[in-house]
Structures are given as C-alpha cells and as structure tokens.
Amino acid sequence: MTRISLTVDGTAYEDDVEPRLLLVHYLRDRLGLTGTPVGCDTSNCGACTVDLDGDSVKSCSVLAVQADGSAVTTIQGLATDAEWDPLQTAFHEQHALQCGYCTPGMIMAARDLLKENPDPTPDEIRHGLEGNLCRCTGYQNIVRAVLAAAAEERRRRAPAPGAEEAHAPGAGPEAAPAMPRTPASAG
C-alpha cells in the first residue's frame, strides 16, 4: 500500500492505495465519484477524462499514486450548487448526447480545449476532441454545443455595455461636467 494525498473536486483526501490502482477506479470505487465512467479501459475512448493539475488526462491511463499531491477535477466538480458549467448547459440545450456515456469525457476535454482556445472553429473542436469517441456517433451536436459554450463564455468576459465609455479618457470623475441640455423648442 502507498499513502497518497490529493484534492478531488475541491475536497482533500488521504488514502492508502495499491500501487497498481488506476485513478479512474480510485475516483469511482473509493470516492464514489461515478460521474466519471469507464468506457474502454484501454485509453482509447476518452470517457474517463478528468482534469489533473490543469491538463485533461484519461484517468484509466494514470495510476492513483501518480496523482499524489495533485488537484483533480471530475465532471462532478464543474458545476456549483447554483450554476452549471456553460459546457454542461450547452450540451443540454444543443442535445449533444444520445446515450450520454461519452458526455462527461467530452465535456472535460472540451473544457481543456476552451482554456487553450476560447474561440475555436468547428475543425479545431473536432481536432481537440479526437481522443474522445462517441459510440452513438452524434458528433454534430457536440461540436455545436462546444461552439455555443465558447460564445457564451466570450460574452461573459466581454465588458458590460457602457463600461468602455466609463473608462475612456475624459470620462472619469475628472471629466468636464456635461453641458446642460437645451430644452426642446415647443415650436
């Protein structure tokens, strides 16, 4: 047994694990985080994708002991009680799933893609998700969902209307007071 300590979805854990235990089995069987599925168990399908210290990894290809000292985020750590991740909302609204089995891995891989490229083209999305397989082959709506989430995140980052004017030179508190308006002529 080897002692590991790590953070998963914001919660700190310390556990004794077999050195051969895969991270995906640690997450599912030890922590009960079954939102991360096992598809192929051979690092082909991407269903088991999680974020490990900022990089998306296939958790069936990582040993739990390799995650010692790391921060892991699973699909279950993306949403807060108050709000879904924009990708989760977009997958829901764009019907980007059929059986849903590949969806957690798709969303985790897309999360990583949008971090690197906040404005991807459909081709860049297909390339970014090529390590994730959907057995239902419903790829079109998955691409649409990632485009929609990217657009929503860009919209959220954009300055609020009027914010630029408020920060424009001459528009601050030191700006000259506005001239009083001339009342409109009645005639």
Ligand code: FES
């Ligand atoms: S279960 Fe990990 S890649 Fe398929």
Ligand code: FES
């Ligand atoms: S929605 Fe079924 S495997 Fe992708």
